[in-house]
Amino acid sequence: MKATGVECFEASRSRLASLAYRLLGSATDAEDTVQDAFLRWQAADQTRIEIPEAWLTKVVTNLSLDRLRSAKTRRERVVGDWMPEPLLDGDPMLGPAETVEQRESVTLAVLTLLERLTPIERAVFVLREAFSYSHAEIADLLDITVSASQQHAHRARRHVTARRDVGAVDAAAARRIVGAFLDAASSGRTERLVELLTDDATAIIDGAGWGTGLKRFSDPEQIAAVLRAGLKPTPAKRRMAGGSPAVHTAVVNGSPAMIVTVDDRVLAAMILEIRDGRVATVHGMAAPERIARIAREWSRREHAEPLIESW
Incomplete structure (x- = not known):
């Protein structure tokens, strides 16, 4: 694999890990998902990938959805033996924290509430709230219509009753x-x-x-x-x-x-x-x-x- 390909992936690694963590609530699973995405990136014909960031985001999102839908994950979470995996302040996996929505999306409260959502609702919510993707971009990433993305976002917000007083705690x-x-x-x-x-x-x-x-x-x-x-x-x-x-x-x-x-x-x-x-x-x-x-x-x-x- 060309060095430029590795450099391209590494430039996106932290953002991809942050996305996977919000989708899965587990740093361990997020790391494994990003590594799986790297292997797919390595095996792909990169000359045919016009926008690497979008390609990698789609791969990580879909790999995360596959994990959420797996029988093992559903069994672990249904029996109630699951809590989000915590991260220390400054961990790059926490990702962006400039807005209230971004800070909320990584609190243990919201990561727990996200368990109420279907995998596709969770993906739409995270991409929209934490990463500010438009509904058109989300529709392309998830292979759904813009209308479907809007509907999933509406249902997700209705289920995730997040607080709106999240300030920066130092x-x-x-x-x-x-x-x-x-x-x-x-x-x-x-x-x-x-x-x-x-x-x-x-x-x-x-x-x-x-x-x-x-x-x-x-x-x-x-x-x-x-x-x-x-x-x-x-x-x-x-x-x-x-x-x-x-x-x-x-x-x-x-x-x-x-x-x-x-x-x-x-x-x-x-x-x-x-x-x-x-x-x-x-x-x-x-x-x-x-x-x-x-x-x-x-x-x-x-x-x-x-x-x-x-x-």
Whole structure:
């Protein structure tokens, strides 16, 4: 393969990975999809491809749709053992974040809501909202009519009731929010933690240390009790962790997050999605396969002083 072909593909890799991630909600699957697209690009007669960017976008979109439609993917997601794979702020797979729509499209809340859509509705929504493609361009990419693209977009927006107050959360804001949350959790007063939650707050915690599957909680009092118990340090938890963990703060998928580490090794992440100044959703993740990319990215970076040096 000519070097110019490789360079052409590499110039689009980050954008393609960002597209695949929004479509699939999984960084691992997105990486595999982009690699499959590279193999197809390598095998294609590139001299006959007039607009490489459009060709590659179509291939990645269709490969992603094939994954969404696969029996294995449907089975995993129907049984409820699925959460979006989180990404640290600055990960190129997060893609564009200039507009409210682009920031929304990569939040864990919206990635979860996208599960309500058919694969084709999801593709139209992502291409339109996150990448600003026109309906004519989407119709060409998906081999549908312009009218069909408009209808799919309308249905998708109706199902995805995204919030419209998504601002840019920086490291300082994340540290302040997580700090207040930890103070309330360790205060010994459940009502302090409840006050930080919305009335319709939910918590979703994966199976690592909690049995199999996902645990879901939807009552603020119950959420507060579970989080207080989970965040209470004990000798048994330290032994299980392999030492006294440090608690850092970060921005993950646009939201404040708590990163728990031992010797700079990521053990768990807790992402706090905010609505109207309070915590609307808590995602707790400790399963190694779910936090693998965060762990890899974390090990490559310098970090501010931990919020708690020895938990």
